[in-house]
Amino acid sequence: MVTRTEIIGIIDSVILRRDFWTLSGRQKNIQALQKLGLDAQAAFDEIYDNLSWQDYIAGPLKDNHPQPIPGDIWIFGLRIENIECGTVPCQVDTLNNKN
Template sequence: LGINPEIALDEIYTNLSWKNYIAGPEIDDHYPPIPGTIWIFGLGILETPCYLKFQDRPNGVVFWISVHEAKYSLNFPYL
């Protein structure tokens, strides 16, 4: 997206809610796998539709994994 992480974090912190849910929980597909389930959300960041991945780790920490520009339409099952 060409933005610094602080801008993305501000958008996530301010605007992300359960309504942005897309998918999850999913099993981590990294090798070796990292314990914890993956959750996917969609959010407009600076007017760009994006999907975000978070991991719910066993120690109770929710870890922001990535943000990517959406190449396809985002499907929000709870809207």
């Protein structure tokens, strides 16, 4: 079981490395931005300003994509502009201090 302190630590890590994060060009991400009427930077602003340990859904999980990226995946649920955005996956390589 993941503790509140661990979740807060992951969120802090994500915020500290804000300049390194990019939005994946996956179709579902593009559609979500269009639905929200936001660009990627505005969406990241919403995430960084509003993400809380209470939004935690799952993690740490291993990356199971065909070309995995090092680090664990943490999943959060978030509402932006009063629209449920589903999940916000954050991938953090805590061993190598990379996003």
